[in-house]
Amino acid sequence: MSVVLTGGTGYIGSAVLRRLVARGHEVVAVVRSDAAAEAVRAAGAEPAAGELTDREWLGALLVDADAAIHLADLGPEGDDAVLDAVIAAFSGTDRPYLHTGGVWTWGAGDDIREDDPGDPPALTAWRLARHERVLSAPVAAAVISPGIVYGHGRGIPVGVIADARDSDGVVPLVGDGSQHWTTVHVDDLAELYVLALEQRAAGEFIGVSGVNPTVRELAEAVAGPDGTVRAETVDASRARLGEGFADALLLDQQARGAKAREVLGWEPRRPSLLEELRGRAVAAG
Numbered sequence: 001m002s003v004v005l006t007g008g009t010g011y012i013g014s015a016v017l018r019r020l021v022a023r024g025h026e027v028v029a030v031v032r033s034d035a036a037a038e039a040v041r042a043a044g045a046e047p048a049a050g051e052l053t054d055r056e057w058l059g060a061l062l063v064d065a066d067a068a069i070h071l072a073d074l075g076p077e078g079d080d081a082v083l084d085a086v087i088a089a090f091s092g093t094d095r096p097y098l099h100t101g102g103v104w105t106w107g108a109g110d111d112i113r114e115d116d117p118g119d120p121p122a123l124t125a126w127r128l129a130r131h132e133r134v135l136s137a138p139v140a141a142a143v144i145s146p147g148i149v150y151g152h153g154r155g156i157p158v159g160v161i162a163d164a165r166d167s168d169g170v171v172p173l174v175g176d177g178s179q180h181w182t183t184v185h186v187d188d189l190a191e192l193y194v195l196a197l198e199q200r201a202a203g204e205f206i207g208v209s210g211v212n213p214t215v216r217e218l219a220e221a222v223a224g225p226d227g228t229v230r231a232e233t234v235d236a237s238r239a240r241l242g243e244g245f246a247d248a249l250l251l252d253q254q255a256r257g258a259k260a261r262e263v264l265g266w267e268p269r270r271p272s273l274l275e276e277l278r279g280r281a282v283a284a285g
Helices: 011-022 034-042 055-063 075-090 127-136 156-160 186-198 215-223 234-241 243-249 258-264 273-284
Strands: 002-006 026-031 046-049 067-070 096-100 109-112 140-146 148-151 170-172 183-185 203-207 228-230 253-255
Touching: 002 011, 011 026, 011 148, 011 186, 026 034, 026 055, 034 046, 055 075, 067 075, 067 186, 075 096, 075 127, 075 140, 096 127, 096 186, 127 140, 127 203, 140 186, 148 156, 148 186, 148 273, 170 215, 183 186, 183 273, 186 203, 186 258, 203 258, 215 228, 215 273, 234 243
Parallel strands: 002 026, 002 067, 026 046, 067 096, 096 140, 109 253, 140 203, 148 183, 170 228
Antiparallel strands: none
16 A cells, blocks of 8 residues: 655654564655755655645645554644645545544543543644534544653653653652553554554544553652652643643543444553653663
8 A cells, every 4th residue: 555654753653664664655744945855754754845734736646645643743724734634635435544643532430432522621622613623524534642752862851751850859749649540652652543544444543552550650750769759739740841731631531442442452561651651760870
């Protein structure tokens, strides 16, 4: 299958690219720089230099593709441009298109499911209308909504918790740390994207491992037995992280990702986020 991929040099996108190539798909990765072109070529993809907001250019690229996956983080206006091009090129066909959302779209909940009503924080409120648009279009489309992604020493938990540890070994929480985070390893998530593509999945799929640690548990894993954690007020977390980002991280979310397992046969199998953070703490001494 020939697949047009956006965001192929990003954290999630590069994992998806590797998985697509490993499965024998021909990947055309949209790039904006020579360095990005070299990176995707080294990963086994063919680079296509252009601007995703150029609807005519992207549409011409999509006409010759069997499928497309959109992973570039463009914001509302950029997503609108991509959706315009995809809908124009793929309408009335069975060529699959995967759009990327996020679990924050559903707001707080202790067992979030795809058919729950949306209640996003301000940071991602714009996504709802785009989800509705792509799923109501005459396109063979699915929306993949990842939880908090981790793996290979990268992701939000590293930047917000692990790298925030101070010289005295004190790890700051986000708020009081009682909130749960939905989580997924980047390589498990990449497998979900490829399964959804190959099975021409339709509808929304929450991409989470089913492991939902609290922020305090994560911080304690980073601190190790000799370190300590420190709670923050909401205002302190907002000052440290920015109001929109902090409010998203303060959501108390739990999800199992049952639909992806039942419909697509997806089986997350990488180490949990807690295991990864504990291993990082041990390695750091």
